[in-house]
Amino acid sequence: MKTVRVYYVYIMASHRRVLYIGVTSKLEHRVWQHKHEVFPDGFSAHYRIHKLVYFETYSDIATAIAREKELKGWLRSRKVALINAENPKWKDLSEDWGKKVPLLPARTSATGIVRRKVSPDPSPGKERRAQDDILDDEKDSLEEHKHFSLIRLKSEDSTNRLTRARVCALTKVICELAERRKPLILTGNKNFFSAGADLHEVAALSSAQACEFAKMGQALMNAVDCFPAPV
Secondary structure, X not given: OOOOOOEEEEEEEOOOOOEEEEEEOOHHHHHHHHHOOOOOOOHHHHOOOOEEEEEEEEOOHHHHHHHHHHHHHOOHHHHHHXXXXXXXXXXXXXXXXXXXXXXXXXXXXXXXXXXXXXXXXXXXXXXXXXXXXXXHHHOOEEEEOOOOEEEEOOOOOOOOOEOHHHHHHHXXXXXXXXXXXXXXXXXXXXXXXXXXEOHHXXXXXXXXXXXXXXXXXXXXXXXXXXXXXXX
């Protein structure tokens, strides 16, 4: 049976209700990173954003990224109203993670978005340096250094082809790294940076999907072009 991957659009808050909106495929790990300030120079560490106050789940990465972008564009009052509707006391939804508690069944809201409370995966090792687990889809890695960030493309055949999953993941991570304003290095292996689009995947796309893929590629290039530091 094929495993369906779930993507989470989530909102974290500080005790002063400073908000952070993100997207990830492993919510438990990402929340752990926020709480332990794994990236000390980041926005969430600066404002001590440690409470998970809201999240939504999606089965499609492109839809999840679009939803995250939509929420980031909302006025603060609208974001607060969204949280209040689901979590009026702004309770930390992850406070019971790690304890033996039963999972709550999934439910669907009036908007058709499935939300659920989930149990955590094991605490990640301290050596893990990836900022966002969406990169795990293509085995790419993100390395944080003092004066720069480095994204290394990896694939089993070493060609690092630009699949739809990879394009979405790279766009998301590059946009997040832009907030840090550090130079960014994009690299591959000794034979390939990237062989380009995955032609087998492209050949199977419908006309509508091909149009969507083209727009995804444009979004990735725009993210690189608008990056506030050398790439």
